[in-house]
Amino acid sequence: MASAVSLAPRALYEEVAEQLRQQIFRRELEPGSWIDEVKIASEFGISRTPLREALKVLAAEGLVTMKVRRGAYVTEVSETDLADVYHLLSLLESDAAGVVAQKATDEQVKELQQLHKQLEAAQSDRDKFFAINERFHMRLLEIAGNKWRDQLVADLRKVMKLNRHNSLLKAGRVKESMLEHRAIVDAIARRDAKAATKRMQEHFTNGLKAAA
Template sequence: MNSRPLYEEVAERLRTQIFAHDFAPGSWLDEQSLAEEYGISRTPMREAIKVLAAEGLITMKLRRGAYVTEVNQTDLAQIFTVLSLLEGEAAKTAALKASESDLNRLDDLHLKLEKAAADRDLEQFFAINVQFHELLLEITANPWMTGVIADLRKVLKLQRRNSLDQTGRLQNSLLEHRNILKAILQRDGELAAKAMRAHLAQGLVASR
């Protein structure tokens, strides 16, 4: 039996469409039309839009409705600044508190990352990259940090461009991950934080 509230299901469907760019950044969302398209009343659609607005994916304008958030270069710089601080701290924490089992899981993921890079499998590389970062957050066991980072990364997904498509970015990203993992395996928290910040700085450059 599915006890998940309808508005959450609607939010997930709408989120997926936004990430797929079925609704382009800046496009207005007609609450009534969407409700009719989904075959639901306006109430769960309205609640779903509020959820996505809280995540930063939708921007609400008083008396004008809602539109898909547009991410400009200033937004990107500010988002990456915050991510750098938080994920740098996550890498540092992981280096200091990861168990041997955690380190083995990180190492295993990195090996898969190496293989995906060798195969030039961008989709697989991206998926494993996400898992690597998520595992670092899991090790920190800080749900507040995890929640903020998750929302920021959702906003980043509004971009059409995939920085890994750029010439040389895949190999550079792999090298940056090697540096992060090496510092964590050495239990060097400061070096792990520095490596993570450098990784995110390059991510910002590539996203421009």
């Protein structure tokens, strides 16, 4: 559990939000669980004012649900929510993959290939695999170069993380995901925008099936 010493005074509520965000992603705060403001404020050594501001941030991101007269709860993602998030990510990231296939420099393509090699090497480490997977996707978006799309994807991926561990419970999903990444990178390396777009769409379609 984080202590008050680790919280930066320059933007206390943002630091508190990040602490809680990571606890949610690590499942230290489970989906559907009530957030005990008194307990957390005491553990962090802060007043409830920055904590409540932090909860507003997380609520805006979809990670926390505020209930009238009941307080804040970690959001539970329904099947409909998950399908909607994956649908939007598929649209946004497949478009980005097509753009990257057309505009990426040779050096940027090599960078994506290197990230994929790291992904292959991390297949036995679930948390490391997820971290590299996210770096790959976010780097691809950076190369595509649309800051508005980047922000939308970043917010959607936060919601997706609420359910991400479930997707790996399906036998063989890590290996399948890795092979899908390889197909995306190969299409980009061939400068085949149509294939890169299609492979990314398939990646999210398969990801939703595994996560549902």
